[in-house]
Amino acid sequence: MASSIRCSLLFSLLFFFAAASPSLQQSFRPKALVLPISKDASTLQYLTRISQRTPLVPVDLVVDLGGQFLWVDCEQNYVSSTYRPARCGSAVCSLARASGCGDCSSAAGPGCNNNTCGVIPDNTVTHTATGGEVATDLVSVNSTDGSNPGRAVNVTRFVFACAPSSLLGGLAKGVEGMAGLGRTRIALPSQFASAFSFDRKFAICLSSSTTSNGVIFFGNSSYNLLPNIDASQSLAYTPLYLNPVSTASAYSQGEPSSEYFIGVTSVRVGNRNLSLNSTLLSIDGNGYGGTKISTVDPYTVLESSIFATLTEAFVEEVTAMNITRASAVSPFEYCFSSANILSTRVGPAVPYIYLVLQSDQVVWTITGSNSMVQVSQDVLCLGFVDGGSSPRTSVVIGGYQLQDNLVQIDLARSRLGFSSTLLGRQTTCANFNFTSNA
Ligand SMILES: *[C@@H]1O[C@H](CO)[C@@H](O)[C@H](O)[C@H]1NC(C)=O
Ligand SMILES: *[C@@H]1O[C@H](CO)[C@@H](O)[C@H](O)[C@H]1NC(C)=O
Ligand SMILES: *[C@@H]1O[C@H](CO)[C@@H](O)[C@H](O)[C@H]1NC(C)=O
Ligand SMILES: *[C@@H]1O[C@H](CO)[C@@H](O)[C@H](O)[C@H]1NC(C)=O
Ligand SMILES: *[C@@H]1O[C@H](CO)[C@@H](O)[C@H](O)[C@H]1NC(C)=O
Ligand SMILES: *[C@@H]1O[C@H](CO)[C@@H](O)[C@H](O)[C@H]1NC(C)=O
Ligand SMILES: *[C@@H]1O[C@H](CO)[C@@H](O)[C@H](O)[C@H]1NC(C)=O
Ligand SMILES: *[C@@H]1O[C@H](CO)[C@@H](O)[C@H](O)[C@H]1NC(C)=O
Numbered sequence: 001m002a003s004s005i006r007c008s009l010l011f012s013l014l015f016f017f018a019a020a021s022p023s024l025q026q027s028f029r030p031k032a033l034v035l036p037i038s039k040d041a042s043t044l045q046y047l048t049r050i051s052q053r054t055p056l057v058p059v060d061l062v063v064d065l066g067g068q069f070l071w072v073d074c075e076q077n078y079v080s081s082t083y084r085p086a087r088c089g090s091a092v093c094s095l096a097r098a099s100g101c102g103d104c105s106s107a108a109g110p111g112c113n114n115n116t117c118g119v120i121p122d123n124t125v126t127h128t129a130t131g132g133e134v135a136t137d138l139v140s141v142n143s144t145d146g147s148n149p150g151r152a153v154n155v156t157r158f159v160f161a162c163a164p165s166s167l168l169g170g171l172a173k174g175v176e177g178m179a180g181l182g183r184t185r186i187a188l189p190s191q192f193a194s195a196f197s198f199d200r201k202f203a204i205c206l207s208s209s210t211t212s213n214g215v216i217f218f219g220n221s222s223y224n225l226l227p228n229i230d231a232s233q234s235l236a237y238t239p240l241y242l243n244p245v246s247t248a249s250a251y252s253q254g255e256p257s258s259e260y261f262i263g264v265t266s267v268r269v270g271n272r273n274l275s276l277n278s279t280l281l282s283i284d285g286n287g288y289g290g291t292k293i294s295t296v297d298p299y300t301v302l303e304s305s306i307f308a309t310l311t312e313a314f315v316e317e318v319t320a321m322n323i324t325r326a327s328a329v330s331p332f333e334y335c336f337s338s339a340n341i342l343s344t345r346v347g348p349a350v351p352y353i354y355l356v357l358q359s360d361q362v363v364w365t366i367t368g369s370n371s372m373v374q375v376s377q378d379v380l381c382l383g384f385v386d387g388g389s390s391p392r393t394s395v396v397i398g399g400y401q402l403q404d405n406l407v408q409i410d411l412a413r414s415r416l417g418f419s420s421t422l423l424g425r426q427t428t429c430a431n432f433n434f435t436s437n438a
Pocket of ligand 1: 103104105106107108109112113114
């Protein structure tokens with residue numbers, strides 16, 4: 001009897017405090033979040049910045065669209081009162097699909113604790129991987145209404161992995177880790193979606209400029225770019241495919257790939273249909289072949305026979321336009337004098353390259369803005385590189401080909417939306433208004 005009275009008293013006290021506390025901040029639930037994405041001029045890596053830890057500090061990260069999770073260097077300058085290692089057998093360990101349970105023999109601190117589970121942070125730029133402690137800490141990101149950043153919101157126990165400083169080798173200066181946006185439960189999109197109960201959906205828009213930011217949207221919002229263009233209105237959709245075999249540098253048996261694959265069925269260059277080996281365009285039982293989207297490959301990488309067929313057709317087409325070959329400029333093999341190349345709103349006037357998806361009506365169009373790279377005043381190169389004769393993935397659509405294209409990944413509906421170039425629609429990925437309206 002007494003205990004039930006105490007219980008109800010406690011309940012009403014709790015209720016009272018809940019009702020009386022100024023909980024406006026806490027009850028604000030964003031519909032979407034926004035992050036800036038910049039292009040590093042020297043590495044051509046795409047970078048973002050989040051706020052993490054207590055007290056909050058800005059953390060610069062390389063964006064890896066297909067990456068498994070957030071990993072950061074915990075060995076240097078990691079100071080936080082809210083850092084929590086994931087204890088073996090905890091819910092966080094199973095969410096992270098963490099393997100093993102370990103102790104640490106070095107000095108205790110972030111990244112080195114006993115009785116914790118670990119994962120394998122992967123530097124997908126250098127293809128190096130190492131073991132790292134799973135942990136949680138506070139992450140703060142700006143909300144958005146689709147047009148501007150709004151107030152910052154907190155995820156108090158954001159799951160990530162710790163890595164040693166050595167894993168940063170090959171990444172842009174000042175970067176402290178990588179932000180994985182891949183198809184796992186602990187990649188950024190899934191964690192944000194579960195923290196704020198919004199759709200497991202995000203969109204990425206890479207700027208072609210190294211001086212103005214592109215944008216990543218998480219959740220459900222419109223994607224408004226100046227001057228008042230909602231880029232979500234110009235998407236075509238294609239199914240996402242799951243590669244059953246991990247494409248990470250190190251992984252355990254049976255793990256699927258966290259990267260995003262789509263089904264390119266044929267390729268056209270101008271009016272020519274390329275005759276490609278269709279086996280290479282689908283993912284086989286060992287996880288070879290197919291087409292993926294990558295922000296860590298600066299340019300599209302094609303399996304050798306596809307590269308040869310595409311470049312041959314391209315050269316024939318441009319030769320017919322009196323465009324002349326120039327010497328190769330690494331990493332490109334096919335370069336041309338700019339003399340007879342006109343400029344258009346959608347880039348240099350060269351034949352378009354069409355990636356045909358599930359039907360002849362669903363086509364990702366690559367215009368000159370995404371195919372031609374200006375390497376000097378007088379020379380433009382075809383921005384595709386040869387991936388060798390038996391690469392893991394036959395077609396890797398790289399960063400340059402994604403610039404000023406909006407790409408939406410909808411995990412719930414297992415589809416990818418793409419806009420093709422926004423330049424024809426009078427906007428660019430650098431046109432999100434980053435002035436806060438909070
Ligand atoms: C882990 O436990 C071992 C054995 O008790 C101890 O020697 C070591 O210092 C501990 N490591 C950390 C990081 O606490
Ligand atoms: C939120 O946006 C403002 C304005 O763009 C920026 O100064 C601030 O750093 C952002 N906050 C976070 C947590 O990213
Ligand atoms: C987010 O966390 C920071 C750091 O602990 C704090 O200053 C801020 O008030 C929190 N914001 C919200 C909306 O809870
Ligand atoms: C998502 O946003 C669109 C338009 O912004 C809206 O029509 C739709 O109802 C929203 N869906 C959810 C689940 O909030
Ligand atoms: C190329 O393929 C498309 C679709 O299959 C077809 O409509 C078109 O006529 C073909 N073009 C040529 C030049 O063969
Ligand atoms: C097509 O590619 C597959 C996979 O690499 C290869 O085994 C096959 O021999 C190729 N077919 C032709 C006709 O080149
Ligand atoms: C290409 O150049 C030749 C010779 O200068 C000229 O006769 C022809 O009209 C040009 N063709 C095009 C498509 O410009
Ligand atoms: C950007 O957003 C701010 C805040 O809403 C607004 O004052 C400003 O006019 C916008 N800039 C442009 C170019 O529309």
